[in-house]
Amino acid sequence: MPKHATSSSSEGDEQHPIVDEKKRKRKISNRESARRSRMKREQHIKDLVGQITFLQNNNNEIVQKLNFISQQFMAVETENHILTTHRDELRNRLESLEIVSSYVCGYLKDAPQRNPQPWLLPHQSLPLMASTGFFQF
DSSP: OOHHHHSOHHHHHHHHHHHHHHHHHHHHHHHHHHHHHHHHHHHHHHHHHHHHHHHHHHHHHHHHHHHHHHHHHHHHHHHHHHHHHHHHHHHHHHHHHHHHHHHHHSSGGGSOOOOSSTTSOGGGGSOOOOOTTTTOO
16 A cells, blocks of 8 residues: 555644645735735826826927917018018118219219218218308398
8 A cells, every 4th residue: 555545644634734824825925916016006007197197298388388489480580581671672772872873973983972870960970160251141
């Protein structure tokens, strides 16, 4: 007869409860580990959702700022185009006036030169001359 068959039933009973206790403890440990793992995963998901919300808000703010700056850029670009067109028109008028002036004065060298200080009237840049007979009646 094999040796294990000859062993007393009391020995089998003594080992069986020890194995069952180990299995029970292992199951409890596994359940607790699974619970901790689920909690960590849930917390990680909450953190990711919070990060998504934060980044979406930042993205929306950046898009709003970009739209505002783009509108300002377009306004400045439009104003610049208008001013450039106005400048070109004024240059053309000035050139036309200089040409007409050269014909009126006879020669281009006799034409009046541009006033370097256009805010001053021509008579303001000339010295005043006094005459003794000027105020006689």
